[in-house]
Amino acid sequence: MRTRKTSRKQLQALAACRNAVGRQWETVLADVSEGGCKVLDPSHQIRKGERLHLYFADTGPHMVQATWRRGEHVGLEFRSPLTDEMLENLGAQDWSRAGATVPDGAPGVTALRFV
Numbered sequence: 001m002r003t004r005k006t007s008r009k010q011l012q013a014l015a016a017c018r019n020a021v022g023r024q025w026e027t028v029l030a031d032v033s034e035g036g037c038k039v040l041d042p043s044h045q046i047r048k049g050e051r052l053h054l055y056f057a058d059t060g061p062h063m064v065q066a067t068w069r070r071g072e073h074v075g076l077e078f079r080s081p082l083t084d085e086m087l088e089n090l091g092a093q094d095w096s097r098a099g100a101t102v103p104d105g106a107p108g109v110t111a112l113r114f115v
Contacts (some may be wrong), residue, residue: 008033017054029056034087036077046074
């Protein structure tokens with residue numbers, strides 16, 4: 001098992017996933033670091049090695065790849081690391097009303113907002 005290079009911020013927030021064929025669904029973002037995050041996937045929609053677009057906190061698409069699965073949790077690695085500023089903003093947000101947005105006009109995507 002690889003060791004994490006940076007610490008993770010614990011949080012509970014809704015996120016949106018979209019796979020390569022355009023299927024999208026909501027998930028729960030459980031924690032995040034500059035290099036990746038952990039999401040809840042109880043219906044096992046995400047396969048190890050799969051590449052996805054991830055949207056959270058009005059940001060995205062973040063290109064991610066599933067690197068591990070433990071029960072209902074999946075580890076996603078960001079193809080481009082999050083910035084320190086974005087991590088600070090994520091840690092400072094009030095997640096009780098946070099949502100995930102797939103923006104209007106994203107190719108092959110219907111806009112969604114989870115609140």
